[in-house]
Amino acid sequence: MLEPPLSSEVPALRLLIVEDDPMMQLGLEQSLEDNPQLQIVGQTGDGYTAVEMAQQLQPDVIVMDIGLPRLDGIAATQQIKQSLPHVHIVVLTSHTSETEVIAALSSGADAYCIKGTNVDRLLAAIAAAREGATYLDPQIARQVIDHLKPPAPPSNIGQLSQRELEVLKLMVEGMSNPEIAAQLYLSPNTVKTHIRGIMNKLAVDDRVQAAVVALRSGLV
Amino acid sequence: MLEPPLSSEVPALRLLIVEDDPMMQLGLEQSLEDNPQLQIVGQTGDGYTAVEMAQQLQPDVIVMDIGLPRLDGIAATQQIKQSLPHVHIVVLTSHTSETEVIAALSSGADAYCIKGTNVDRLLAAIAAAREGATYLDPQIARQVIDHLKPPAPPSNIGQLSQRELEVLKLMVEGMSNPEIAAQLYLSPNTVKTHIRGIMNKLAVDDRVQAAVVALRSGLV
DNA sequence: GCTAGTATAGTACAAAAGTTTTATGCCGCT
DNA sequence: AGCGGCATAAAACTTTTGTACTATACTAGC
Structure with a gap:
């Protein structure tokens, strides 16, 4: 990682975690909670609650799983982005299938990480997302870029x-x-x-x- | 920015800078050279030389302008990626036009930054690119995602x-x-x-x- | 008022495209 | 040995497209 000099005055990034699996949820929390630049403001394991919490808490960034009960992560992303376009969303999932990835990004996700890879990547994704930038996990980067429409030929x-x-x-x-x-x-x-x-x-x-x-x- | 604990043992990232404008080149150098995690191994202002230097120096990451003499940055990116797929490329330009962006990414660029924005973003882009991840500047992120092909309908x-x-x-x-x-x-x-x-x-x-x-x- | 571009519509003919049916040889599977 | 899918091919016939040329009417611009 490349670090700029620490500026201690930046307010902590308010993070909402939406993760179904309790083990994973715990793991995420453990990995992120002692980072002074992050403040975990909420957690839930279901999509419907995620939408509500997003509206109430107005986090800076949401880390979002895809496979969720009641409302899946893609639909939740869509709804949240619609009403709260300034809330940025990092999708964190084990799915690498093209359709899932494309669907997530098209629904408004800002970044896409694969579960099980380096925590640093998740941090990079969160940092990028906060600014509205896009971060795509190496495992899916090429896939996404290959899926771009070719530039329209002149006609x-x-x-x-x-x-x-x-x-x-x-x-x-x-x-x-x-x-x-x-x-x-x-x-x-x-x-x-x-x-x-x-x-x-x-x-x-x-x-x-x-x-x-x-x-x-x-x-x- | 979100920083993981410093591990001083990571070897510095070898960086090649390809930038046409001398002012910009100087500015880049100044911004990056005192970062201990970066080692600028070369600089050039033309695309043809860039390809040669890439082959000789085998940098980890190249920061590449688009408007270059002799061979433009997109063509250079394409050539470098073809022979050296493990060299990752961050495009840094002021062009935000859809065609340029798409062309750059399709040619193999890993990240895309807009000139004039925060240096931190460039650092984030370089860090992401090193791992093969994709980083897209906020100014173009939506544009790119909106340019994804819709999922192929079943047939x-x-x-x-x-x-x-x-x-x-x-x-x-x-x-x-x-x-x-x-x-x-x-x-x-x-x-x-x-x-x-x-x-x-x-x-x-x-x-x-x-x-x-x-x-x-x-x-x- | 003339001109250019567009939308409309016609006739008549020529050329493709699509339909239906039939047939042969090959391959792989049972 | 027989069956199904595939690739090949043909004949006869209908429908759809494409071409050529002509013509009227409206509109915008010079």
Whole structure:
């Protein structure tokens, strides 16, 4: 660890621990409680209570397990972040599956640590989270970064008119020309004309490629 | 910051600084050089030299600017990571644009800091990077997380046969049936048969929807 | 008032795509 | 030896798409 000079005047970081397993809870407490820069202001083992305690205690950081009774850690994170965006959340779990990790981060988690690794990492994660930074455990770092959307390739999709965009969206939904026409109260011929325009502007030859361009450009 | 007890026996972290602007370079050096846990083993202001120095010095961590002469920081990061995956890279730049950030991380950067913020954050980033963890500056953290691909919706794409997958990929590339046939040395009729199979298994009615499912399932 | 861009719609034709059915050879499993 | 899944292929037929060209009407900008 790299330490800046100690400044004793920083107020202690108020921490809420949300952990289901009593053993783990104890272990966490033991590891963290004698750190003078941390103040554990509350503990609970269930998600629903976690949300309530977060609102009452307004901690700086919450260390959050995922597998919790009543309300899982991801849902709890989501709810807390919604009402208290300034409360930062460190997810601490043994799950390393892609879906869990992505779900946690998308729900508003600031940092993600794996149970069983070095306590220093948890401290680093807590410190990062307090500032609103993101800390990702080495075990999942690459996984997350590999899951980033590739930068949208340049396309002329911005040049489409409003109507053309509507048609394109329905096309991506899988509608046929007559279906699109019905949906938009148009003549099928008009739909064709619009699709003509779309394909011209996007410089493609058929609707499949138009749909591909639309998707790759982030027109979800 | 949260500090674990000092263990004086940890060898100093070997750091390479890659920074274009002499003022900034000096500032960085001043900020970091009296930290006993850091050893600045080299400095350069251009990307090409950075790659060479990385190979020669094998630093633990590189602090890398983006706007560099000869070879920009992103390309340098990519090259270094390719030959030296154990060297970790902290990007330090003033660019906060989405494309730059994503490009840097995708190229293998471990951490991303914004110039002008607290030195402590840079130290945190360096510490995280050394372990292979990811640290993202608060200013860009949300941006990155919002850029995560949504979890792939369940699809039967895994049930496609090898051949069907090939055909599907070419279909997504925008090829027509005759073109696919030519590409795979098949009869157009066979291609149709495969597409039949694809559409059945994916439970869609036409190739556009098949392509959409393919893209959304991450078959890029 | 003219022009450019857009939205609308039509006709007619050509080219793909999709449907249905049938058939053969191969492979692995029982 | 037989069955199921796969890859291959064909014929015949329908539907959908795509192309080409034309035309009207509205709007915004010069």
